[in-house]
Amino acid sequence: MKAIRFHEYGGPEVLRYEDAPEPAIAPHEVLVKVKACALNHLDLWCRKGMLGITVPLPHISGSDIAGEVTAVGSIVTRITPGQRVVVSPGVSCGQCIHCLSGRDTACRAYEIVGGYRIDGGYAEYVKVPEVNILPIPEGMSFEHAAAFPLTFLTAWNMLVNLAHIKRSDEVLVMGAGSGVGSAAIQIAKLFGARVIAAAGSDEKLDKAKGLGADHGINYTGQDLIAEVRRLTAKRGVDIIFENVGGAVFEKLILVLAIGGRLVTCGATAGHLAQTDIRYLFMRQASIMGGFMGPKSDLLRIVQEMTRGTLKPVVDRVFPLQDAAEAQRAMEDRRLFGKLVLVM
Numbered sequence: 001m002k003a004i005r006f007h008e009y010g011g012p013e014v015l016r017y018e019d020a021p022e023p024a025i026a027p028h029e030v031l032v033k034v035k036a037c038a039l040n041h042l043d044l045w046c047r048k049g050m051l052g053i054t055v056p057l058p059h060i061s062g063s064d065i066a067g068e069v070t071a072v073g074s075i076v077t078r079i080t081p082g083q084r085v086v087v088s089p090g091v092s093c094g095q096c097i098h099c100l101s102g103r104d105t106a107c108r109a110y111e112i113v114g115g116y117r118i119d120g121g122y123a124e125y126v127k128v129p130e131v132n133i134l135p136i137p138e139g140m141s142f143e144h145a146a147a148f149p150l151t152f153l154t155a156w157n158m159l160v161n162l163a164h165i166k167r168s169d170e171v172l173v174m175g176a177g178s179g180v181g182s183a184a185i186q187i188a189k190l191f192g193a194r195v196i197a198a199a200g201s202d203e204k205l206d207k208a209k210g211l212g213a214d215h216g217i218n219y220t221g222q223d224l225i226a227e228v229r230r231l232t233a234k235r236g237v238d239i240i241f242e243n244v245g246g247a248v249f250e251k252l253i254l255v256l257a258i259g260g261r262l263v264t265c266g267a268t269a270g271h272l273a274q275t276d277i278r279y280l281f282m283r284q285a286s287i288m289g290g291f292m293g294p295k296s297d298l299l300r301i302v303q304e305m306t307r308g309t310l311k312p313v314v315d316r317v318f319p320l321q322d323a324a325e326a327q328r329a330m331e332d333r334r335l336f337g338k339l340v341l342v343m
């Protein structure tokens with residue numbers, strides 16, 4: 001089969017479009033003919049070798065996959081060839097105390113399809129366990145189906161499970177143009193919160209408002225902290241949805257309301273920041289980290305997608321061969337929502 005692989009860590013130039021062996025399925029696995037695969041920052045971290053763990057090489061990235069089932073293993077019962085499916089990206093043992101209590105991301109065997117040791121969807125075929133297969137929401141295209149699992153799952157876990165979002169909350173969504181940011185805006189509105197979107201351009205803010213954001217702050221032209229204070233009458237926000245990191249992170253604590261929660265899932269602008277601990281205890285604030293989310297929440301998200309209350313946001317579609325160009329666009333933040341590769 002054709003696939004995009006890298007044989008060494010480095011820039012987008014290490015990605016090679018080449019022949020790779022077709023995956024052989026185990027009795028509990030399903031073979032999916034990939035129709036669309038969305039990019040994530042995880043793909044860039046893996047390619048750069050920045051995760052602090054060894055990714056066996058050559059490696060095929062791609063965690064958000066939609067396609068058609070072509071073969072099933074001997075003990076697969078629920079899935080049949082020909083079905084249009086979307087892949088749930090988290091793979092875990094299914095037997096430990098964490099998996100059985102619905103906290104599969106805490107499983108010691110937790111992996112992400114395309115992430116570390118499992119080959120992903122930058123290829124014509126991918127294999128995944130049956131338990132990771134979900135039907136595509138009715139009427140949804142492969143491109144749109146590939147554009148929601150990882151980001152919506154991550155954003156849902158951060159806002160609902162960690163920050164306990166509720167109707168009266170004011171939520172600041174940082175990096176509102178990113179995949180997780182555009183998901184967070186929609187989820188926060190679904191729960192009735194008031195959303196302040198922050199992004200680096202007016203064009204992105206207009207799109208954020210199109211998704212339901214109540215206010216927008218352009219952090220290249222405006223003073224982010226002063227604007228949040230003005231919009232909240234100096235009270236601050238209840239939840240900060242963070243995925244940017246760097247210098248802005250330490251300032252954000254200053255605009256947390258009393259009892260505020262800062263949830264983060266990324267550090268695309270830098271991973272070191274200082275914290276003034278006094279602000280944390282004086283404001284009774286919390287800082288929490290989220291990584292993916294429980295498989296069960298993806299079922300809830302699919303339900304909302306079927307109802308049309310949440311929508312995947314696709315910015316652009318690239319042919320598989322142009323994966324390097326797509327990753328460059330992601331690195332330069334030239335996107336709103338998701339970039340998707342099609343076969």
Ligand code: ZN
Pocket residue numbers: 092093094095096097098099100104107108109
């Ligand atoms: Zn487990």
